[in-house]
Amino acid sequence: MTSRAPRLLWLPAALAAGLLVLPVVALVVRADWATLPDDVTSAAARQALALSLGTSLLATGFCLLLGVPLAVVLARASGWGADVLRALVTLPLVLPPTVGGIALLFLLGRRGLIGQSLDAWFGITIPFTTAAVVIAQTFVAMPFLVLGLEGALRTSGTRYEAVAATLGAGRWTVLRRVTLPLAAPGLVSGTVLCFARALGEFGATALFAGNTPGVTRTMPLAIYSAFNGSGVSQGTAVALSLLLVVAAAAVLLAARAWRPGRAGG
Amino acid sequence: MSMGPRPRPRPAAGPRTGPPAAGPEGTLVVRAQARHGDFRLDVALRVEPGRLVAVLGPNGAGKSTLLGAIAGTVPLEAGEVAVGERVLSRVAGPDEGAVGERVLSRVAGPDEGAVGERVQSRVAGPDDRASSVSGRGAWSTSSRRASTVSGRRVQVPVASRRVGLLGQDALVFPHLSVRENVAFGLRAAGVGAGEARAAADGWLERLGLPGFGDRRPDELSGGQRQRVAIARALAAGPDVLLLDEPFAQLDVRVAAGLRETLLDQLAATATPVVLVTHDALDALTLADHALVLHDGRVVEEGPPLELFSEPRTEFSAALAGLDLVRGRARGGTVHVDVEAGTGPRGSATLEVPLPADPTGAVAAGPPDGPVVLTFAPGDVRIVPGDAPVPPDGTGELVWLARVVDLERGPRGVRVRTSADVVADLTALEAAALALRPGDDVRLAVDAARARVRPA
Numbered sequence: 001m002t003s004r005a006p007r008l009l010w011l012p013a014a015l016a017a018g019l020l021v022l023p024v025v026a027l028v029v030r031a032d033w034a035t036l037p038d039d040v041t042s043a044a045a046r047q048a049l050a051l052s053l054g055t056s057l058l059a060t061g062f063c064l065l066l067g068v069p070l071a072v073v074l075a076r077a078s079g080w081g082a083d084v085l086r087a088l089v090t091l092p093l094v095l096p097p098t099v100g101g102i103a104l105l106f107l108l109g110r111r112g113l114i115g116q117s118l119d120a121w122f123g124i125t126i127p128f129t130t131a132a133v134v135i136a137q138t139f140v141a142m143p144f145l146v147l148g149l150e151g152a153l154r155t156s157g158t159r160y161e162a163v164a165a166t167l168g169a170g171r172w173t174v175l176r177r178v179t180l181p182l183a184a185p186g187l188v189s190g191t192v193l194c195f196a197r198a199l200g201e202f203g204a205t206a207l208f209a210g211n212t213p214g215v216t217r218t219m220p221l222a223i224y225s226a227f228n229g230s231g232v233s234q235g236t237a238v239a240l241s242l243l244l245v246v247a248a249a250a251v252l253l254a255a256r257a258w259r260p261g262r263a264g265g
Numbered sequence: 266m267s268m269g270p271r272p273r274p275r276p277a278a279g280p281r282t283g284p285p286a287a288g289p290e291g292t293l294v295v296r297a298q299a300r301h302g303d304f305r306l307d308v309a310l311r312v313e314p315g316r317l318v319a320v321l322g323p324n325g326a327g328k329s330t331l332l333g334a335i336a337g338t339v340p341l342e343a344g345e346v347a348v349g350e351r352v353l354s355r356v357a358g359p360d361e362g363a364v365g366e367r368v369l370s371r372v373a374g375p376d377e378g379a380v381g382e383r384v385q386s387r388v389a390g391p392d393d394r395a396s397s398v399s400g401r402g403a404w405s406t407s408s409r410r411a412s413t414v415s416g417r418r419v420q421v422p423v424a425s426r427r428v429g430l431l432g433q434d435a436l437v438f439p440h441l442s443v444r445e446n447v448a449f450g451l452r453a454a455g456v457g458a459g460e461a462r463a464a465a466d467g468w469l470e471r472l473g474l475p476g477f478g479d480r481r482p483d484e485l486s487g488g489q490r491q492r493v494a495i496a497r498a499l500a501a502g503p504d505v506l507l508l509d510e511p512f513a514q515l516d517v518r519v520a521a522g523l524r525e526t527l528l529d530q531l532a533a534t535a536t537p538v539v540l541v542t543h544d545a546l547d548a549l550t551l552a553d554h555a556l557v558l559h560d561g562r563v564v565e566e567g568p569p570l571e572l573f574s575e576p577r578t579e580f581s582a583a584l585a586g587l588d589l590v591r592g593r594a595r596g597g598t599v600h601v602d603v604e605a606g607t608g609p610r611g612s613a614t615l616e617v618p619l620p621a622d623p624t625g626a627v628a629a630g631p632p633d634g635p636v637v638l639t640f641a642p643g644d645v646r647i648v649p650g651d652a653p654v655p656p657d658g659t660g661e662l663v664w665l666a667r668v669v670d671l672e673r674g675p676r677g678v679r680v681r682t683s684a685d686v687v688a689d690l691t692a693l694e695a696a697a698l699a700l701r702p703g704d705d706v707r708l709a710v711d712a713a714r715a716r717v718r719p720a
Contacts, residue, residue: 159436165423166336166430167450167501174424177449181440 024245031242032235039239047214048222049243055130055218056198059137063194067145075153093143100139101207132209133216137198144193152186192255196248219244293505293537296344297334306330306561312537319548319569320541322558323580328541332507336430337423348504353426355419429503433513435494437482443493444478450501468496472526488519499530508540512547524550545573545584557581575718577637588686590638591720599636599717635720643676644714645688648707649698662710670702682708
């Protein structure tokens with residue numbers, strides 16, 4: 001079972017690993033360890049981290065709430081309509097997030113397609129609020145969940161579902177006890193990717209939600225602001241970046257440790 | 266919960282059937298016409314409680330479509346599937362007053378009672394209908410509204426039919442323990458977790474897997490997985506069990522043990538069973554009755570032993586290990602048309618005066634009309650060369666054929682010929698003949714060795 005990759009692959013593999021790892025190393029090296037504790041625990045940093053984690057969790061929740069049904073429907077639908085929908089769902093993946101931000105503004109902004117009605121009828125304004133942050137994050141993160149789960153659902157197929165039906169299980173029971181548990185690995189990895197994407201979201205948030213401390217300034221925006229030197233040193237930006245790296249790594253490790261239904265798989 | 270009785274609710278009185286009445290309580294009655302692309306299925310069968318009917322047939326004969334029609338995955342074009350009084354599918358065909366039905370379905374409701382058969386379905390009333398399709402109590406009630414009961418059309422959804430299905434892949438849910446797998450049907454029916462698990466353990470014991478409840482499916486062998494699948498299907502308390510080549514992927518010894526267990530359980534549960542198989546052994550050891558399907562129709566049926574000792578189709582002859590040749594009887598003589606293989610010779614018509622057969626089958630002479638001749642491959646002799654066929658009257662069937670291939674056979678070597686006849690030779694005989702694929706040969710069978718029956 002000890003099959004080895006050809007040696008020729010080692011060089012590009014090493015380069016790839018270097019490209020992925022070395023920037024983070026540079027961040028660690030560049031950090032000013034003397035001021036780091038203060039930078040990381042400053043009120044602004046804590047505020048930004050709390051906002052980031054809160055909005056990302058909320059966005060992930062929305063992604064699950066809406067994305068799981070979408071993935072199930074897509075996985076079990078056929079025909080050209082489903083193909084078109086599948087392509088449209090992946091669109092936020094290939095769009096630059098800034099374009100997404102502008103698009104959201106045109107939809108939900110005060111003079112947007114839906115936004116103007118919201119404003120006129122209910123007095124609700126979405127842009128530049130925390131809600132806008134969550135919406136922007138949900139917009140960019142949902143495709144990760146939908147695609148991951150849909151792939152898992154297609155792979156697990158419908159044969160187990162058919163068996164469950166012959167055992168007397170109605171559609172909801174089949175979904176709850178067979179379909180989703182079988183796709184659990186895809187659901188978990190999709191959720192993790194979804195959360196990670198929401199945590200790192202910058203472009204759409206910046207355009208649609210702005211950069212108000214405590215309201216819409218999430219970690220990526222705080223880092224950008226610190227780096228652009230609006231009164232703060234670059235050291236703060238580095239410190240905040242490290243904090244985000246640690247937070248993201250913690251999420252990934254936690255997800256790795258928990259694999260549903262497959263002990264040691 | 267005790268070990269014996271299955272948690273099986275008595276079906277409430279369903280929409281009563283018309284003239285093609287369902288049999289006694291629990292009998293599976295199928296009269297199915299269905300279409301799948303160009304393929305048409307038209308089969309009637311009947312399985313009493315505790316009986317097993319084997320369905321045999323070549324690939325594409327309609328076996329799976331038939332199972333689908335019973336399980337509810339293939340819609341009927343016309344006909345009916347019922348278990349006892351409970352109608353699972355019903356569609357009135359064009360020959361059964363479809364015009365009237367169309368009018369009725371437009372008028373709907375109260376007017377239904379106006380016409381004969383429908384009076385009865387009105388008597389049953391909407392409440393009874395709902396309960397009959399949802400199965401009061403132990404069966405899921407969630408799909409009640411999904412049932413289609415409009416006029417004379419009934420289609421109970423898969424989840425409410427109480428038709429268990431077991432295929433050649435066990436499809437044991439990989440994310441559940443063995444116990445949870447077996448308890449699945451009961452849990453889906455709303456039985457409490459503790460009770461369902463206890464029942465599951467009972468079923469595991471009965472199927473020879475005591476103490477396996479905590480195992481994961483990937484820790485089991487193929488035979489054990491299939492046992493779990495059987496336990497799971499039976500634990501759900503089906504009214505009908507469909508088996509689709511359940512032993513095909515198991516090795517011979519494991520399959521034998523499983524057949525034994527299955528027989529015991531079927532006797533205990535009195536469930537009608539339809540078994541689709543390619544294996545004559547399955548039919549012989551398990552079935553009370555066997556059908557041979559061809560092109561969507563039943564071409565042969567009877568007790569398995571009879572079917573295989575006196576096959577009437579090429580398919581059942583092959584399963585029984587016999588050669589079968591078609592001919593025509595006229596005035597006590599059988600004329601056999603044998604495709605004389607490839608080449609310019611075409612086919613030869615042989616007149617075979619049949620000697621008196623001690624069994625009496627031929628002594629009286631078959632009635633005029635098409636007949637089949639069957640004989641054992643070991644009784645076929647091979648004479649090399651393409652010399653003309655000798656005149657008749659020698660009490661021998663002789664015809665020309667071409668060797669298609671040679672393989673290992675029960676006597677040593679099995680020779681397949683272009684006439685769709687196989688000949689079993691000993692290795693010595695085969696070596697002496699030095700046969701090769703493509704060789705022209707004469708095949709000869711002593712007429713006394715052949716059995717003749719009306720086709």
